[in-house]
Each structure stands twice: as structure tokens, then as C-alpha cells.
Amino acid sequence: MVRVVAGPIEHKNIISTPIFKEKMVLITSNKIDNLGKKYEGLEEKNLLVFRVGCSYRKHLEKFLDSQHFVPSKIMEFGSLDAIIGCVGAGMGVSILPLSVVETKKEVRKHHLPVEFQQIDTHFIYRSSSSVNPCCSLFLETSRQENLKLITDLSRKSK
Template sequence: MESGDLKIFQAVVREGSITKAAAQLGYVQSNVTARIRQLEEKLQIPLFYRLNRGISLTSAGKNLAVYADRILSQLDEAFISTRYSEHPNGPLTLGATDSTAAAHLPDLLKPYLKSYPDVKLSLISGYSNDLMNKVLNYHLDAAFINDPVNHPDLQQILVLEEELVLISEPVEAEPRQLLNKPFLFFGPRCIHRERMVQWLKEENVTSTNIMEFGSLDAIIKGVSCGLGVSVQPKSSVKKLVEEGALHCYPIPEKYRKVKVCFIYRRDMFMTSAMKKFIELLEVTFSLLMR
């Protein structure tokens, strides 16, 4: 089995389509189809179910996908270890929730890139669980997520503690009355939304209209113009509250605090780019937890 076969297989799994994988790899579709069939012939077992609407992994395909991610990641690390072990340079791919990326990372990334301009840093935003899975599957080098995790393959640093607040348009109101307004959030996997739902149950608010938005900026603008209310980190809205564009209210203590953690795989090859990033992280933020 060659690494090239695994890369093609991995692309098909990631894209969920031979056509999309071929486009992403820059191959013709027939070439990708032939390589997948050759791989199945070598293994003497089908890796995909061919369906009318696409493909899905067989149990054997699911097993191979786990090993393919691991093997290809180790090959990448072997390459990186020969090129990026001394002076900080090369790729560094990080993930972060939208609120952390907006409120805290600019002050961290600006001095880092100024000190190490040869590092090719990429930042991907998403939900905490998705980011954690991408780190575990070697798709991200590290990520900032909400709340500590307990996973044997992950190392974590407690970076900071956020305070969640209820935000509304800049009009004074009773917080209890605001709970009957529409709530503006990301999708159902948003941790702030999960806490809000638990809080509303305690308040016996059962009929809640939740409007889903694709970005933090859209949520905040929607709240400021009166579409509804939301629960967000105070750091994300501090400036707008000070400018009078939003009003914020405290929420119950049990739902108020969110810990932001920086996670990475224990078995990752620690490049100098990653080492320097962690060093700056520890200097910039005061709360640390190994």
C-alpha cells in the first residue's frame, strides 16, 4: 500500500465524493475511481458503498480511514522534522471558536507573526467539539476550545476564563422580560446556546424562538438593531457596550463562566513554530493548566 493511495482515499473520505476529491486533488475523476478500485483489490475488501446519491464508508473503510489519518500525519511530521526543527518557519494550522478568535487572538497572533514571519499560520473557526475532533484526527495542529476536556490523547493549557453575559439592544429592560424575546445564536452545538437553554428551563421559559446566524458579527449586529437577545462572552461585546451600541446583563453564576483551553495531541511532533507559539501563549495569558 502506497502513501499516494492513502492520500487519494483520505481525500475521498474527506470530500464525501469521488468527483469532489478529484477536483480537490487536481486529478481526473476516472483516475481517482481507478486508484480506489485498485486499493480495494489489494485489500480484497470494499471500502465504500456506492449509492445513488454518492458514497459511504464500509466498516473496513472506516477502520482504514483512522489509520490513513495517522499514517499520513506521521509522514508529514517526518517531513516537518527535517525542515522546521530549529528556526520557527513552515505551516502552523490552528483552530478557534468565533468568539475567542475575534476577542483574543489578534493580540496574540500579531506579535507572534511579527517575531516569526516565516511561519505560515492558518486559523480555522468552528464549534469546540468539531475543533477537538480535527485535532484528534491530525487535521489541526492545535485549537482553542471552550471548557477543559478529558481525553488521553490530548494535552491542554487553560488560557483564560470568560464571563458570559446577556446582551440586548441599548435599551434598559428587566432581564426576565428579555428572556421572552428571540435568541440569536449559532447552531445547536454552540456551548453558549446550550447554557442558555439550561438557564431558560430553570426560569420555566418553554417557548423560545431561536434564530441561527453564521457569524458572531451577524449575531451582534442583529442584537444591536433589536432582532432579539443573545448570550455571549463579555470580552466580545465590551467595546460595543462602552460605545452604547449594546446593553449587557449578568446571568446566573452557575452559567456565567467559560474556560478557554488550548489543546493539541500529546504525540505531535513539536516544531519550533509550535514551541514558540506556546511560549508566547503562556506569557500572554496568566491562567495555565497542564
């Protein structure tokens, strides 16, 4: 069995290979125009997240810790749609990949500090199992596309 997860996953029985980077954004209801550079008012908001162990949740908790914020309440959900809908309704804030929320009009997207803007997505599988040919092709194609993207970005930055 293979999975594509936000990572990295560090376990002696798991092979974890980064396949691409995702841009992360803080999401709030549309009623919040601008949090400012110090993210004023964020410490008063509920966190809307997946259960303990979720990489996005860990990423959000590290970000809040870096800002010296303690959330007022943590609410756990089982789906992206539930998190996005509840954020849009003003119940709290979350952090998700831009690719997931960029077309969602019910939430406002806020940039994060540079050190929190990206998260690696990994292809993982047990070291004791083999990867079928389709998964091997997916992994190789992902590596090649990621390499092209990195090359293109480095050319653009020069």
C-alpha cells in the same frame, strides 16, 4: 492542527488545556433597560446563536434552563458580527464574552448569575499529533499569564 475554543472538550483523542477564563454577558438591544434579577421577559425573546455544538450556545441554553425559560425561537448565525447586529436590532438575545462586546454600543450588556459568569477557553489538539514550537510557546505563555492573573485576583480579594 491546534485550536483555541470555549471548552472544555472531552474526547479520548483530544488534549484540552484551559488557558484562560472569559467573562460572559447576556446581550440585548439597547431598548431593554433592565431585566431584573428574574430576567423578566427573556422567555419571550428569540435566541440568536451559532449552530448546535457551540460552547456559547450550550452556556446560554443551560442558563435559560436554570431560569425555567423555553425560548420562543432559535435563530442560527455564522458570525459574531451577525449575532451582535441582529441583537442590536432587537431580533433577540444572546450570550457572548464581555471582551467581544464591551465596545459595542448597539447592544446592552447584562450580568449573569455567578454560576454562568465565566467560561473556560481551552487550547486543544489531537493526542496523536505534536505541537509546533510556536504553539508550545503560546501555551506556556498563556499558562503563566493565567497563573499571574489568578494570583493577583486572590491577593485583591483578601
